[in-house]
Amino acid sequence: MRAVTCVALVALASSPAWAQSQFEKYQKMTAEGSPVELFELSGEELWKKKQGPKNVSLEQCDLGLGAGKLKGAHAKLPRYFKDTDRVEDVESRLLHCMMTLQGRSRAEALKRPFGNANQPSEMEYLSAYVAGQSRSHKLVPGMSHPKEKESYELGKKLFYVRTGLWDFSCTSCHGTEGKRIRMSELPVLSDPKAARPLIATWPAYRVSNSTFKTMQWRINNCFRQMRTPEPDFGSETVNALNMFLTVTAKGETYRGPGTKR
Numbered sequence: 001m002r003a004v005t006c007v008a009l010v011a012l013a014s015s016p017a018w019a020q021s022q023f024e025k026y027q028k029m030t031a032e033g034s035p036v037e038l039f040e041l042s043g044e045e046l047w048k049k050k051q052g053p054k055n056v057s058l059e060q061c062d063l064g065l066g067a068g069k070l071k072g073a074h075a076k077l078p079r080y081f082k083d084t085d086r087v088e089d090v091e092s093r094l095l096h097c098m099m100t101l102q103g104r105s106r107a108e109a110l111k112r113p114f115g116n117a118n119q120p121s122e123m124e125y126l127s128a129y130v131a132g133q134s135r136s137h138k139l140v141p142g143m144s145h146p147k148e149k150e151s152y153e154l155g156k157k158l159f160y161v162r163t164g165l166w167d168f169s170c171t172s173c174h175g176t177e178g179k180r181i182r183m184s185e186l187p188v189l190s191d192p193k194a195a196r197p198l199i200a201t202w203p204a205y206r207v208s209n210s211t212f213k214t215m216q217w218r219i220n221n222c223f224r225q226m227r228t229p230e231p232d233f234g235s236e237t238v239n240a241l242n243m244f245l246t247v248t249a250k251g252e253t254y255r256g257p258g259t260k261r
């Protein structure tokens with residue numbers, strides 16, 4: 001892996017076309033050794049495991065298509081849920097099911113939303129399993145309910161607004177084509193062409209630190225890079241940004257969980 005990293009770093013100093021081909025080679029090599037399936041399998045076990053004060057599994061969780069209907073459900077998120085009267089993405093909804101079906105407190109369910117290489121989190125395993133059930137389904141986030149439209153508009157505003165100590169917006173890094181931070185390409189996420197293949201592969205296994213990451217983690221991590229306090233788990237802010245990104249990528253065939261740098 002280290003040798004590959006070196007190749008890609010050297011590539012930065014060379015022509016953009018050559019660098020691009022090195023990146024593609026790197027992505028292909030990393031995808032081949034990805035343990036994504038193992039995360040899906042562990043996630044399935046957790047989905048079926050009886051837990052919480054009520055000692056029930058998540059098998060009756062409604063992710064938008066009805067209780068326990070998982071096929072294609074992830075690809076239709078974020079969307080409006082009548083029972084909570086809000087727009088939710090997959091992680092917010094899983095949290096809702098842990099609290100309602102299993103009777104767990106919010107604090108307990110969120111003790112450790114983001115894991116690490118040694119110990120991935122329950123949320124990460126579960127989102128891998130749920131997302132895997134949407135492979136080959138088109139991304140069709142909710143776009144008709146007034147609260148879905150509101151969420152999209154909020155997400156769009158949040159994407160462009162400058163905030164924090166450094167007066168950064170998402171577009172400070174994701175607004176101009178060809179920007180990079182070290183090894184990382186910075187995609188213009190408001191452009192459907194760039195957003196589609198990327199959004200259609202979250203959540204994802206990150207090869208650079210051997211961890212499985214969710215979209216909530218990704219957005220929180222970018223807020224950290226903006227020197228802005230991280231939003232609460234499942235907050236309206238995160239769901240709205242996720243809504244904006246997914247609507248921008250709509251129509252793309254879901255092919256995650258992916259493998260990323």
Ligand code: HEC
Pocket residue numbers: 158159168169170171172173174181183184185186187189198199218219222223225226241245260261
């Ligand atoms: C200071 C720079 C910076 C800012 C500002 C920033 N990001 Fe990022 N973003 C990054 C970096 C670095 C990556 C990682 C790219 C990689 O892993 O190759 C990234 C990756 C992402 C990705 C994943 C793209 C993929 O490869 O699948 C998403 C989604 C994202 N950012 C959303 C946002 C949102 C939403 C905001 C605003 C709230 C934001 N970012 C603000 C630096 C930034």
